Amino acid sequence: MAKKVATTDFQELFSAIDELEREYKIEREYIYSVLESALLTAYKQVRGIKDKNLSNVKVSIDPEKGDVKIFEYKKVVENVKDRRNEISLEDARKIDKRYQVGDVVAIEVPISDFSRKAAMTVRQTVIGKIREKKRNIIFEDYSAKIDNIVTGVIQRIDKKNVIVEIEGGKVEAILPMEEQIPGEEYKPGTMMKFYLVDVKIPPKEKEPIVYLSRTHPNLIRRLMENEVPEIQEGIIEIKAIAREAGSRSKVAVYSNSSRIDPIGACVGEKGIRIQNVLKHLGNEKIDIVKWSNDIGEFIKNALSPAEVVHIDLNLVEKKAFVLVPNDQLSLAIGKGGQNARLTAKLTGWKIDIKGK
Structure with a gap:
């Protein structure tokens, strides 16, 4: 019975x-x-x-x-x-x-x-x-939190993926290898900011899987929004971001008010605002450049700190021929071509730099 x-x-x-x-x-x-x-x-x-x-x-x-x-x-x-x-x-x-x-x-x-x-x-x-x-x-x-920042604590490494506890332990999220900043250490117990990329419910899984990123350009966007009130208020706009995560990024900003300098507002007094962003990004550096709808002016700003003597634009091929002083050629191109490469990503134009 x-x-x-x-x-x-x-x-x-x-x-x-x-x-x-x-x-x-x-x-x-x-x-x-x-x-x-x-x-x-x-x-x-x-x-x-x-x-x-x-x-x-x-x-x-x-x-x-x-x-x-x-x-x-x-x-x-x-x-x-x-x-x-x-x-x-x-x-x-x-x-x-x-x-x-x-x-x-x-x-x-x-x-x-x-x-x-x-x-x-x-x-x-x-x-x-x-x-x-x-x-x-x-x-x-968490679907509602996609494209936003979450704070998490590193739990462990699992097959090169970093497992992160977010929201006080309610959910374990994954930082895939391809979304990790090269050279960045992920030690258990470390608290970090992450960009929430996606949420999925795979077949046969008990819980949804939350996917995070440390390399996404929008991580910088959201961090800057948190630190710069003028961005939250819509006075300053982030027009474009070019990022090589862990190394260097360029952020193009524009002010809707002639009284507010977009670069100064983003950097903050004594650099405090940009430093608050950088402390979440390890050794990465950020160049804040002024956006312009004049593409020649925008490219010139993006190549800073190098001085530009002259720019010729091929509008059909979206290619810019840039002339700089010989003593600033290496500065304009950057180590390993990084400055020119980031400028191209930021502006959407091919950049050909020559010395004079």
């Missing part, structure tokens, strides 16, 4: 409800509805009922006591023709002598009548539905 299950086997389901509601905002009503549905399924299993009609069976949940009861509602009749929905007057009066024909009797179905298998079905169904709900909540929550 299958072992019967005691009411206490369901108490663990209730003990988790407060935590789920508080931490993941899973409504109690949802959990109760899932539990009710699972209990009705188990009831059908115990009673050997195959059709879907259970209109005479109700589940009662007492949140205060954490108590669950199942009742069968049967009409009192003289002669029983439908045992699922009817009870004889004689049997009804064994429950209460006051019952009359036509009354409805509520008969409790003891949870102890459930086999352990049925109880396991209830527990697995409820836990499965709650996990699914939690998974969807996490997915929706």
